[in-house]
Amino acid sequence: MTLRTLITLPRMLRHGSAVGADLPPDTAVVLDPPAPELRGALIAAAAGDHRPARDLLAATRLGGEWERRGSWVPRLAASALHSPGWLDDWLAAEPENPDATLVKADLCVKQAWEIRTAARAKDVAQDQFQAFFALLDDAVPVIGAAAELNPTDPVPWQLALTHATGSQAPREVFDAYWAEAVERAPHHYGCHAAALQYLCDKWHGSHEEMFDFAERAARGALPGSQLHALPLLAAVEYDVVANANVTSGDQRIPRARIEAAIERALKLSAGYPPGDPEAAGVRNQLALMLILAGRHEESLEQFRALGVHATELPWAYFGDARREFLDFRTGVRMHVAARIPFFSAPKPAPRTRGADHTPRSLALVKAPPHKVAEAALICGVPLRIAPAAEGISYVEVAAEAAEAADAAPGGRAALLGEERLTSAADNFTTGERWPALVLRRTADRYGVTLVQRGKTLADHEWDPAAPVPDHATAAATARALAAVYGIDDIRPLTSLLRGSDAPDRRQSGLVAALGLPPLPAAFGERDEVLTEVPGAQVLARHGFFAGLRRVLTVGNGHRAAAFRPQPALPRPVVPRPRGWWTLRLLGVLLFLPTTAYAWWAPDVGHLRAVLASVATLYLGGQLTRAWRQRTRAPRAAAHVTEPTAHGAPAPPTMDA
Numbered sequence: 054m055t056l057r058t059l060i061t062l063p064r065m066l067r068h069g070s071a072v073g074a075d076l077p078p079d080t081a082v083v084l085d086p087p088a089p090e091l092r093g094a095l096i097a098a099a100a101g102d103h104r105p106a107r108d109l110l111a112a113t114r115l116g117g118e119w120e121r122r123g124s125w126v127p128r129l130a131a132s133a134l135h136s137p138g139w140l141d142d143w144l145a146a147e148p149e150n151p152d153a154t155l156v157k158a159d160l161c162v163k164q165a166w167e168i169r170t171a172a173r174a175k176d177v178a179q180d181q182f183q184a185f186f187a188l189l190d191d192a193v194p195v196i197g198a199a200a201e202l203n204p205t206d207p208v209p210w211q212l213a214l215t216h217a218t219g220s221q222a223p224r225e226v227f228d229a230y231w232a233e234a235v236e237r238a239p240h241h242y243g244c245h246a247a248a249l250q251y252l253c254d255k256w257h258g259s260h261e262e263m264f265d266f267a268e269r270a271a272r273g274a275l276p277g278s279q280l281h282a283l284p285l286l287a288a289v290e291y292d293v294v295a296n297a298n299v300t301s302g303d304q305r306i307p308r309a310r311i312e313a314a315i316e317r318a319l320k321l322s323a324g325y326p327p328g329d330p331e332a333a334g335v336r337n338q339l340a341l342m343l344i345l346a347g348r349h350e351e352s353l354e355q356f357r358a359l360g361v362h363a364t365e366l367p368w369a370y371f372g373d374a375r376r377e378f379l380d381f382r383t384g385v386r387m388h389v390a391a392r393i394p395f396f397s398a399p400k401p402a403p404r405t406r407g408a409d410h411t412p413r414s415l416a417l418v419k420a421p422p423h424k425v426a427e428a429a430l431i432c433g434v435p436l437r438i439a440p441a442a443e444g445i446s447y448v449e450v451a452a453e454a455a456e457a458a459d460a461a462p463g464g465r466a467a468l469l470g471e472e473r474l475t476s477a478a479d480n481f482t483t484g485e486r487w488p489a490l491v492l493r494r495t496a497d498r499y500g501v502t503l504v505q506r507g508k509t510l511a512d513h514e515w516d517p518a519a520p521v522p523d524h525a526t527a528a529a530t531a532r533a534l535a536a537v538y539g540i541d542d543i544r545p546l547t548s549l550l551r552g553s554d555a556p557d558r559r560q561s562g563l564v565a566a567l568g569l570p571p572l573p574a575a576f577g578e579r580d581e582v583l584t585e586v587p588g589a590q591v592l593a594r595h596g597f598f599a600g601l602r603r604v605l606t607v608g609n610g611h612r613a614a615a616f617r618p619q620p621a622l623p624r625p626v627v628p629r630p631r632g633w634w635t636l637r638l639l640g641v642l643l644f645l646p647t648t649a650y651a652w653w654a655p656d657v658g659h660l661r662a663v664l665a666s667v668a669t670l671y672l673g674g675q676l677t678r679a680w681r682q683r684t685r686a687p688r689a690a691a692h693v694t695e696p697t698a699h700g701a702p703a704p705p706t707m708d709a
C-alpha cells in the first residue's frame with residue numbers, strides 16, 4: 054500500500070457514495086437497448102410475428118434512412134439467430150422482399166461467426182475454421198441477392214465489407230466493395246466502421262493505415278455525423294484491442310493523434326442531449342478512452358450523459374460487457390472522490406434520471422418484520438417493512454425518507470450505484486439464514502434477484518425484446534431458487550424463466566411457485582406500495598456506528614426499527630472469561646514484535662506493516678477498554694437505575 058493510497062482512501066470512503074449519486078442504479082442499466090420503434094418489432098418477432106419488422110424496414114428503405122437501417126438490420130438478424138421462425142415465415146410469404154433478404158444475409162454472416170466465436174485465431178479449432186468459411190461461402194449469394202433487390206441500398210455492401218474481413222478477401226475485392234458502398238452513401242457510418250475493421254492491424258491492414266482512413270473520413274464528414282467519432286473507434290482498436298502493440302514494420306501511433314480523436318468525439322457528444330440513444334456508442338467509447346487518459350472527471354460526465362445506455366463494445370473486450378461497464382463506472386467515481394479534499398464537499402450534479410430509469414422494487418423476506426428490522430439497522434437505507442404472511446415480510450425503500458437522507462449533510466446514496474433495495478438486502482441478509490427475493494419492474498422489463506447471507510444466488514430478467522435464455526441458464530437459476538425455497542421439481546420454475554412474453558404474469562407466477570405471498574396489486578405502478586398495508590412501519594436510516602450500537606444494545610425479542618431519540622441507558626459491564634484475556638494477550642505479544650520488524654525490515658511491504666499495526670492497535674484497544682470497564686464495574690453498580698414497572702426499560706419503537 055503506497056503513501057498515495059493511504060492518503061486517498063479516506064477521501065474515497067468519505068466522498069465515494071456522494072460522487073455520482075445521480076447516476077442510474079446498476080439494475081437500471083441496459084446493454085444495447087433498442088430504439089422504441091425497433092423494440093416493438095423485436096418483441097413481435099420473438100412472439101413469431103414478422104409484420105412489425107417488415108413495416109419498420111420498409112420505412113427505412115423508402116425513406117432512405119440508411120444509418121438506421123444499417124444498425125437495425127443486425128439487431129433483427131440477431132433476433133432471428135435465436136428465434137428464426139418469424140424470418141422463415143416472412144421469406145416464405147415474400148421470397149423477393151429486399152428487406153427480408155437483407156436480414157437473411159446478415160443472419161448468414163452471424164451464423165458463421167457464431168461457429169467461429171470472437172476468440173483470437175490461435176484459440177479457434179481447425180474444424181471451427183472450416184465450418185466458418187463454409188458458412189461464409191453460403192452467405193455470398195444471399196448478400197448478392199440483397200444488393201440486387203435494392204440497388205440503391207448501402208447496407209448490403211456494409212455486410213459485404215464485414216464478409217470480406219472474415220473470409221480474408223484480397224485487397225482488390227475489399228476495394229471493389231468499398232467503391233460500391235461509397236457510391237451509394239459516401240458518409241454512411243456503418244460502412245466506414247466495417248471497412249475500418251478490415252484495415253486494422255489485427256486483420257488485413259496496419260495501425261497507420263487504420264488511423265489515416267479514420268481521420269480522412271472525419272475531415273470530410275458532415276456536421277453532426279458520427280463519422281467524426283471514427284478516429285475514436287480507431288483509438289479504441291489501437292489502445293484497447295491491440296494494446297498498442299507494434300508489429301514489425303509498423304510505427305507506433307503518436308499520442309497526439311489519440312488525444313485529437315478524443316477531442317473530436319467530445320465535440321460530437323456535446324451536440325447530443327443527455328440520454329440520447331443515438332450517441333450511446335460514441336459516449337461509451339469516450340468514457341473508456343477518457344479513463345485510459347486519466348481524465349476521470351470528464352469520463353464521469355460521459356457516464357452521466359449515457360444514463361442507462363451501455364453498449365456491448367468496448368466493454369466486452371474486458372469481459373462481461375454490462376458488468377465491466379458498471380465496474381468501470383464505479384472506478385471512475387472512486388477516482389473522482391479521491392481528488393476531493395477530505396473536508397470539502399463534492400460539486401452537486403443535476404439529476405437527469407427519469408422515472409422509468411429507476412426500477413420499482415419490492416422484497417419478499419422469509420423472516421418476520423421485527424427480525425428484518427433488527428438485521429437492517431446498519432444498512433444505511435430507510436426501509437418500509439410490512440407483514441406479508443406468517444414469518445414473511447414485504448420490504449421496500451421508503452423513498453421520501455431516502456431522498457431526505459441524501460439531501461441532508463452527510464447524506465449518501467448506495468456506494469456501488471446498485472439498486473437500493475438489492476444493496477440493502479445484500480446488507481441485512483449477511484449473517485442470516487433467511488433469504489430475500491427482490492422483485493423489480495421497470496417499464497416492460499421485469500426482474501428477480503435472490504439474496505441470502507449477503508450473496509446473490511440467482512438473478513433473472515424478463516425482457517420481451519431480448520433473446521430467450523437457453524435451457525441450461527434457466528435451469529441453473531431454477532435450481533438455485535428451488536434449493537433455497539425447498540422446491541423438489543424445478544421444471545415449472547424453468548418454464549417460467551424460459552419465456553419473455555407476459556413478464557408480469559411470469560414474475561407473479563414465479564412468486565406463487567416458490568410458495569410466497571402474492572405481490573401487492575399496485576406494485577410497479579408507483580414507487581411505494583406498502584404505505585397502505587396494515588402494520589407497515591418505517592425503519593429510519595442510521596449511520597453505521599449508530600446502527601451498530603443499536604444492534605449491540607437491543608435485546609432478544611425487541612422489535613427495533615426507526616428509533617426515536619431515547620434516554621441514554623448505562624452500558625452493561627460484560628464479564629470477560631479468562632480465555633478472552635488469554636487470546637488477546639497472546640495476540641498482542643505476537644503482533645507487537647511483528648509490527649516492529651515489518652516497519653524496520655526493508656523487504657516487508659507497506660501493506661503488511663499497516664495491517665500488523667492495525668491488528669496490534671485493535672487488540673490493545675480491546676484490552677484497555679475491558680480493563681477500564683472492569684475497574685469501573687463496582688462504582689457503576691451503585692448507580693444503576695431501577696427497572697420500570699414492566700421489569701426493563703421500554704424498547705425503542707418503529708415509526709408507523
